[in-house]
Amino acid sequence: MRNHKFLFILCFVFLVSTLSGCEAFVRKFRRKSKKKDFKEKVLLVPEDYSASRLSAEEQYRQYFLFWKCWHDELITALSTTSTQKKRISCSEEVIKNLVGLQGLLDEERAKELDKYIVRVKDLKKEIASDIYGQNCRQQCTKAEVLKRSIWKEYATIY
Numbered sequence: 001m002r003n004h005k006f007l008f009i010l011c012f013v014f015l016v017s018t019l020s021g022c023e024a025f026v027r028k029f030r031r032k033s034k035k036k037d038f039k040e041k042v043l044l045v046p047e048d049y050s051a052s053r054l055s056a057e058e059q060y061r062q063y064f065l066f067w068k069c070w071h072d073e074l075i076t077a078l079s080t081t082s083t084q085k086k087r088i089s090c091s092e093e094v095i096k097n098l099v100g101l102q103g104l105l106d107e108e109r110a111k112e113l114d115k116y117i118v119r120v121k122d123l124k125k126e127i128a129s130d131i132y133g134q135n136c137r138q139q140c141t142k143a144e145v146l147k148r149s150i151w152k153e154y155a156t157i158y
Helices: 002-021 023-029 056-079 084-102 107-129 136-154
Strands: none
Touching: 056 084, 056 136, 084 107, 084 136, 107 136
16 A cells, blocks of 8 residues: 555656656647748839820720720619619719710710710619619610610720
8 A cells, every 4th residue: 555655656746747847748738929920022013004004095995895894784783683782883883984985085076975974874863762673674774775875876986
C-alpha cells in the first residue's frame, strides 16, 4: 500500500511538472499572435478612359449601344415580374443615355430627340406612380414603340 502511494505521488508530481513545465505543451494551447506581413503592395495606377479620348462617332456609338441595352432591360423589366425600383432605374438609365446622345447631335436632330426624351420621362412618371405594377403591359407597349421609333431615327446617323 505504501508503495502504491509513493508510486501515485511520484506519477502525479511527474505529470504536473511535465504539463506545467513543458514548453511544447504550453505552446500548443497558447493563442498565436497575428503577424502582419509588411510585404510591398502593388499599386496600380488608374487609367482614365474618359470620353474626351474618344471621337464623336465612337461616343455616339457607345451612347447608342448603352441606350439600346438599357431600353431592352426596361422592356424586360416591364414584361416580367420585376420590382418597381428596377423599372425606374432602367428608365433613368435610358434617359441618361439619350441625353448623352443628344449632346453629340446637331441642333435639329437634338430637338427631335428631345421629344423622345420627354416621352421616356413621361413613361418614367407612369412607372413611378404605378406602385403595384398594374399597368405594366401598357407601359411595356409604350416602351417598345419608343424603342422602335428611336432606333429608326437614330441608328444610322454616323
